[in-house]
Amino acid sequence: MKTKILLKEAEMPTHWYNVVADMPNPPTPPLGPDGQPVGPDALAAIFPNAIIEQEMSAERWIPIPEEVREALRLWRPSPLYRANRLEQALGTPAKIYFKNEAVSPAGSHKPNTAVAQAYYNKMEGIKRLTTETGAGQWGCSLALAGQLFDLEVEVYMVKVSYGQKPYRRSMMQTWGAKVFASPTDRTNAGRQILTAHPDSDGSLGIAISEAVELAAGRDDTNYALGSVLNHVLLHQTIIGEEAKKQLELVGDYPDMIFAPCGGGSNFGGIAFPFFADKAAGKAVQLVAVEPTSCPTLTKGVYAYDFGDAIGLTPLLKMYTLGHDFMPPGIHAGGLRYHGDSALVSQLHNEGLVDAWAVPQLETFEAGVLFAKTQGIVPAPESCHAIAAVIREAKRCTESGETKTLLFNLSGHGHFDMSSYDRYFAGELEDFDYPEAAIKESLAHLPKVG
């Protein structure tokens, strides 16, 4: 039986798919502090024009520049797998496919957008990109992309992670990036924090502030973001486009598509190209999978809120748990986000995208079964999609349905083995639904209009 479905390099998509073109309603605009829609000018201090155009675009197909395709060919097209052995272990009549995005040099889907962002910045004469990173997945991806397009990359890495996750830091340095433990004394934001809290462990919110401040203050420097925004999701649609072609090669089409959902680029990347068919009437269920401890889509409110933790960004209309909600310390760091992509949120609000929440222990149990059957050790984020697929496959076993299930294996777990260690040692827990904390943070939602 066929295990992998491959595309030739010549079959790699030539355009990204923009879901905005097929949404039943126009996307909600980001708002400035004055409650008015943010125009392109406000973004020009930190983003190149090409990216700003993509952020605002309603064109269905946006061409992928040949230089970006050339860089993506270092690992793309990525293989689509039929998970034969997982199916057998589950005894399910369902067919399970997964797209393997772990094959990128950085080990996740994130370089798909990092490469595109680096290219557009290079084309507009930018010399340097700044960004923030927590555990380091995004920082690695931008370091790689900067190296490929000869841009300097400065990564502001949350200080506690800088100490605890040294190997992703080494990887960024191998690709030539400068990595700073944030808060630093290089920015006003960092210095303010250090004055008040000399021993600060840092946070993603502080690191964003530092990266944005430096990009805004230097003409030759821009900022790059790894999820949430429309252009990031756009660049990730190459995943779903490839998957669709690969399924066509074996005469199949998914009944349900699953992906982990933190900021939304993982989910949007695989699901949006199938949304085009759904909008045209085809039956396909799109399931965003999130942690029960950070249940943005399943328990949040649909409202305007800040994208960052401390209120520096424009306001986005999205499902949110409140921008100052601090999620419990689950090991899927990429899913510990209070908000979500505005596009994913809007489609969920309109009933076109489903959301499931799974608890931490179930995700690791699923990840271990996946590793034992399919070999690949998945990232904790990816384990969320696997857990959801296993739930559905078991349901099919009971009902006898022969559904076709597709999920995005967004990354490998090579830098997350300490989480597996803790799982095996029985040290991981399922956090209670943080109802009180969410209620508290939702009380701080900004007032709009």
Next chain:
Amino acid sequence: MKTKILLKEAEMPTHWYNVVADMPNPPTPPLGPDGQPVGPDALAAIFPNAIIEQEMSAERWIPIPEEVREALRLWRPSPLYRANRLEQALGTPAKIYFKNEAVSPAGSHKPNTAVAQAYYNKMEGIKRLTTETGAGQWGCSLALAGQLFDLEVEVYMVKVSYGQKPYRRSMMQTWGAKVFASPTDRTNAGRQILTAHPDSDGSLGIAISEAVELAAGRDDTNYALGSVLNHVLLHQTIIGEEAKKQLELVGDYPDMIFAPCGGGSNFGGIAFPFFADKAAGKAVQLVAVEPTSCPTLTKGVYAYDFGDAIGLTPLLKMYTLGHDFMPPGIHAGGLRYHGDSALVSQLHNEGLVDAWAVPQLETFEAGVLFAKTQGIVPAPESCHAIAAVIREAKRCTESGETKTLLFNLSGHGHFDMSSYDRYFAGELEDFDYPEAAIKESLAHLPKVG
């Protein structure tokens, strides 16, 4: 320009290539303690019959069982890459190709033989495999293979590595293996060591003793080795066979082939299938690359010696630095071996295989250039082949030769980032050629015949 050359699953080789059939002289036999050739019976306590037959076989083509091919399809055929960006960075007229064996779930070429060994043991009713591991590459590969064929796997991991390399241990456990810090109190060998040295850090020699003792003493248990022996090299020839097919697809053929060489399975795996052409008169240079600090082929003697450090194994005729030679602590752990495959050694002795030695700092410099140009962060072992290829590519720049160079990227460096860290911090060194230590250990060579 094409980056990757892929084979379809249906194009995966159906047979392993046995270099013995094309060697100008028959292979030298392993000898027992009595100086007489070791027969199949002596090996039957720890190996299945099918493996013993392969170890002794002179058949040119040995069929790969369908069950093994099915397991290999989890990651094979592996991609062949044209290293366009590395070529550009070097400004070389040489064409550089590499086979990417880092795509296996365990991250190296080692599972190619682990899967085959697990299968043959399963077929002969074995329930459990034992093995030793240092840093964990081989232990991971056997853990994965045992899981795929429903065999228990016990890994005796050198105690100092067990503590220092926890993530490869976690990976083995994720695949269901039992991992013990060796020396243990589970074996006579371990107990003897612990009695004499309660704080022993362990060694690969001790771990081998434990694994072999347990396999020899239990009917349902066998032992598996990750390199050196003929059957291990045989199972790795799928690498070179695939590479040959892939180069044919682009109308190319290598002038020179490079691979790191520790026990020899990495090198034999990619080079032997091309040896068939060389034996038939074709000009192709096969280069085994080793560390200057453990220069087995370049500075050792060709003599009968033990395969392990403490003299438990049969004697193999090979290049050796003396079985009790303790190599300096370079970071390419897989190349810290006093001896070499008997097949590789014999071909080197006959002038049919070349050997180059490269110092540690040059290998990391090469690895970083490779990561910056091609994206993939290579394992320290693989960096040896990259360093040699870069040397040759630079020579081509000077001479204007348009040679075609092929190397084996045997593994990724995701679990070796601490070595890169030390390299960037300037903490790595080039060891002097350990002349006195080698002279000393060569004085302890066993007397034969």
